[in-house]
Amino acid sequence: MLRSEHIPRATIKRLALYVQVLETLKREGAEVISSELLAKACDVNPSQIRKDLAYFGGFGVRGVGYYVQELITSIKQSLGVDRIWRAALVGVGNLGKALLRHQEFRRRGFHIVGIFDCDPFKIGEEIGGIEVICSKRLPEKAGELGVEIGLITTPPERAQRAANYLIEAGIKGIVNFAPARIAAPEHVCVEYVDFFHHLYNVAFNITLGQSQR
Amino acid sequence: MLRSEHIPRATIKRLALYVQVLETLKREGAEVISSELLAKACDVNPSQIRKDLAYFGGFGVRGVGYYVQELITSIKQSLGVDRIWRAALVGVGNLGKALLRHQEFRRRGFHIVGIFDCDPFKIGEEIGGIEVICSKRLPEKAGELGVEIGLITTPPERAQRAANYLIEAGIKGIVNFAPARIAAPEHVCVEYVDFFHHLYNVAFNITLGQSQR
DNA sequence: CGTTGTGAAGAGCTTCACAGCG
DNA sequence: CGCTGTGAAGCTCTTCACAACG
Numbered sequence: 001m002l003r004s005e006h007i008p009r010a011t012i013k014r015l016a017l018y019v020q021v022l023e024t025l026k027r028e029g030a031e032v033i034s035s036e037l038l039a040k041a042c043d044v045n046p047s048q049i050r051k052d053l054a055y056f057g058g059f060g061v062r063g064v065g066y067y068v069q070e071l072i073t074s075i076k077q078s079l080g081v082d083r084i085w086r087a088a089l090v091g092v093g094n095l096g097k098a099l100l101r102h103q104e105f106r107r108r109g110f111h112i113v114g115i116f117d118c119d120p121f122k123i124g125e126e127i128g129g130i131e132v133i134c135s136k137r138l139p140e141k142a143g144e145l146g147v148e149i150g151l152i153t154t155p156p157e158r159a160q161r162a163a164n165y166l167i168e169a170g171i172k173g174i175v176n177f178a179p180a181r182i183a184a185p186e187h188v189c190v191e192y193v194d195f196f197h198h199l200y201n202v203a204f205n206i207t208l209g210q211s212q213r
Numbered sequence: 214m215l216r217s218e219h220i221p222r223a224t225i226k227r228l229a230l231y232v233q234v235l236e237t238l239k240r241e242g243a244e245v246i247s248s249e250l251l252a253k254a255c256d257v258n259p260s261q262i263r264k265d266l267a268y269f270g271g272f273g274v275r276g277v278g279y280y281v282q283e284l285i286t287s288i289k290q291s292l293g294v295d296r297i298w299r300a301a302l303v304g305v306g307n308l309g310k311a312l313l314r315h316q317e318f319r320r321r322g323f324h325i326v327g328i329f330d331c332d333p334f335k336i337g338e339e340i341g342g343i344e345v346i347c348s349k350r351l352p353e354k355a356g357e358l359g360v361e362i363g364l365i366t367t368p369p370e371r372a373q374r375a376a377n378y379l380i381e382a383g384i385k386g387i388v389n390f391a392p393a394r395i396a397a398p399e400h401v402c403v404e405y406v407d408f409f410h411h412l413y414n415v416a417f418n419i420t421l422g423q424s425q426r
Numbered sequence: 427c428g429t430t431g432t433g434a435a436g437a438g439c440t441t442c443a444c445a446g447c448g
Numbered sequence: 449c450g451c452t453g454t455g456a457a458g459c460t461c462t463t464c465a466c467a468a469c470g
Contacts, residue, residue, distance in 0.1 A: 006438095008438075008439060008440095009414075010438095010439070010440090011439090012413070012414055012417055013410055013414070015413070016407070016409060016410040016413045016414075017394075017410070020392055020393070020394070020407075021394060024369075024393065024394075034450090034451065034452090035451075035452070036451085041394065042394070043394070045440070045441060045442095046441095046451095047440075047441055047442070047443095047453095047454095048439095048440065048441075050451090050452060050453060050454085051439095051440085051441095051453080051454080053452095053453090054452085054453055054454075058452080058453070059452095060451075060452050060453080061447095061448065061451080061452075062446075062447045062448050062450075062451055062452045062453080063447075063448050063449070063450045063451050063452080064448075064450080064451070064452085065450095065451065065452080066452090079413050079416060079417045079420075080416045080417050080419070080420030080421075081413055081416050081417075085412075085416055094311050094314040094315055095311055095315060097311065098307050098308055098310065098311025098312075099311075101307040102307055102308060104392070104409070108409055108412075110412055148419060149412070149415055149416070149419075156237075172419045172422070173415035173416070173418060173419050174415070175408065175411050175412055175415055177408075179233055179317070180233070180237065181230075181233070181234060181237075181254065181255065181256070187422065189414075189415050189418040189419060189422075191411040191412075191414055191415050192411075193406075193408045193411050194229070194230075194233075195388065195390075195406045196229060196317070196321055197226055197229040197230070198388050198404040198405075198406050199298075199321075199323055199362070199388055199404075200225070200228070200229045200292050200294055201222075201225050201226070201229075201402075201404055202362055202386035202387070202388055202402050202404050203292060203293045203294050203298055203362070203386070204225055204292045204293050204294075205386060205402040206293070206361060206362075206385045206386050206402060207292075207293030208293075209385070209400065209402075221460075221461060221462095223460095223461070223462090224461090247428090247429065247430090248429075248430075249429085258462070258463060258464095259429095259463095260431095260432095260462075260463055260464070260465095261461095261462065261463075263429090263430060263431060263432085264431080264432080264461095264462080264463090266430095266431090267430085267431055267432075271430080271431070272430095273429075273430050273431080274429080274430075274469095274470065275428075275429050275430045275431080275468075275469050275470050276427070276428045276429050276430080276469075276470055277428080277429070277430085277470075278428090278429065278430080279430090
C-alpha cells in the first residue's frame with residue numbers, strides 16, 4: 001500500500017484533517033469530490049491534497065475526482081485507524097475524567113480499557129464501569145488488557161513516572177497531555193497535546209496585529 | 214523589540230516549549246543555561262534555539278549562556294503572555310467543564326470570565342462562580358466582560374454558530390476544540406486543538422513500525 | 427576561553443505546470 | 449474534456465560553521 005519510504009509528518013497531520021472534513025461532506029450527501037473542492041474546505045492547496053493521497057496510492061479517478069466514502073476508508077486504512085485501538089489512561093484529574101467521559105474516543109475506535117492513578121483515594125473508584133487501579137500495577141495489567149497506547153493526564157511532575165510505567169508495560173505509543181517533556185526509548189512514539197501552545201499563538205497574533213496598526 | 218518582519222510559525226510553537234522547559238529548570242535551581250543544554254532538554258538543535266531567540270533580541274551573554282529567569286520573562290513578553298487575557302468559553306459539555314476546572318488556565322494568565330451555552334437546561338447554572346449565559350447574548354456580554362479570546366467546546370455541528378457569535382462580539386482570537394473547521398474573517402486568529410490528530414499520528418507510527426519488521 | 431548571533435548551505439515541504447488517463 | 453498523478457521549480461525552515469564578543 002505504501003508507495004514511498006518517507007512520508008512527511010505534515011502529511012499525516014493533514015490526512016486526519018481530510019477525514020474530518022470528508023465525514024462532514026458525506027453527512028451533507030456528497031458522493032464524489034475533486035481535490036479542488038476538498039482543498040477549499042480544508043484551506044489547503046489542491047496539489048497538496050493530490051500529493052498527500054498519492055503517497056498511499058491512486059485513490060482518485062481522472063476526470064472525476066475521489067469517491068468520498070471510498071476515500072475515507074482508504075485514508076483510515078493508510079493511517080491504521082480502521083480498527084480498534086486499546087488505550088490506558090494514567091491520571092484521574094479533571095482532564096483525565098473529561099477525556100474518559102468524552103464519547104468521541106470510542107466513536108473513533110480508541111477504547112480506554114484501563115484507568116490508573118497513584119492516589120489511594122481514587123484507587124477502587126469506578127468511572128464509566130472501569131475500576132481505577134494503582135499506577136504501580138500498570139506493567140502487569142496492561143498486558144492482560146491488551147493495551148497498546150497510553151494517555152498521560154497526570155500533573156507535570158508525575159508525567160515521567162507515568163511514562164516509565166507505560167514503557168515498562170511494553171506500550172508502543174504515548175499521548176502526553178501533561179505540560180512536561182518526557183524521555184522515552186526510540187521505539188516508543190510520543191506525542192504532546194499542549195493547548196497552551198495554541199493559546200500562546202493566539203495571544204501572540206493578537207498582540208502582533210495590534211502593534212502593527 | 215521585534216527584529217524581523219516575519220517569524221516562522223514553528224518558532225512561536227517552540228518558544229512556548231522553551232518557557233515550559235525553562236520553568237522546570239528554574240524549579241530545579243538552574244540560573245544560567247547554554248543553548249546546548251536547553252536544546253537537549255527540548256530535543257531541538259542548539260542553533261535553532263539561538264536563531265529563535267535572536268528573532269526577538271539578543272537575550273544571551275556570549276561565553277556564558279542565558280539567564281533562566283530573565284529569558285522566561287523575555288520570551289513571555291515577546292509572545293505577549295506577560296499579562297492577563299480574558300476569555301469566554303462556549304459549550305458546557307464534558308470538555309468545556311473540564312477546561313473550566315483546569316487550574317492551569319488561570320495560572321498561565323488566561324482568565325475565563327464568561328461561560329455560554331445554548332441549552333436552556335444549562336443556562337443559569339453556576340460553574341466556578343460564573344453563571345452560564347445563553348450564547349445568543351454573547352455579542353452584548355463579551356464587550357461588558359472585556360473578552361478578547363474565545364474557546365469553542367461545542368459539538369462539531371454547533372462550532373460555526375459559536376464562532377459567529379464570537380466574531381460578532383468583536384473577539385480577536387479563537388481556540389477551537391471542536392472537531393470541525395470554522396470560517397472566520399482575516400483579522401480573527403483561529404487555532405485548532407485536535408487530539409485525535411495526535412492519536413492518529415501515534416496509531417500510524419505504531420502500524421508503520423510493525424509493518425517494517 | 428566559551429558561548430552567542432548570524433550569513434550561507436542544506437534539507438524538506440509546498441506549489442506549479444502539464445502529461446497521463448478515465 | 450476534466451481531473452488526477454507527478455517531475456521540476458520554488459520556497460521556507462533548519463542546520464552548519466565561524467566570526468564576534470563578554
